[in-house]
Amino acid sequence: MSETIFSKIIDREIPADIIYEDDLCLAFRDINAQAPVHFLVIPKKPIAKLSDADEGDQALLGHLLLVANKTAAQEGLEDFRLNVNNGAGASQTVFHLHVHVLGGRPFSWPPG
Known part of the structure; x- marks a missing residue:
């Protein structure tokens, strides 16, 4: 896999607002x-x-998924949405697996 912005965040080559980290993963605020x-x-x-x-x-x-749940609770979320885009046709723009965790507002279905 080629280097991505996420691998640079993992390696601390670029800054991110990291809110959770362990040996296997990290969580950080989405800049968009x-x-x-x-x-x-x-x-x-x-x-x-x-x-x-x-x-x-x-x-x-x-x-x-367990980290997403734990970190959502840490962020004060009871209700939240998880999203994983798989491939360019599904709007994946960074090709490093990532789980979006969104909350703090109502969501509708279907999501667009």
């Missing part, structure tokens, strides 16, 4: 927030998109 609370949870392991993950990534993928 689409809700009052909008942060990303990314694995430190470079996986370009969800469809590139394999069975060996099962625990990591579950960990990302």
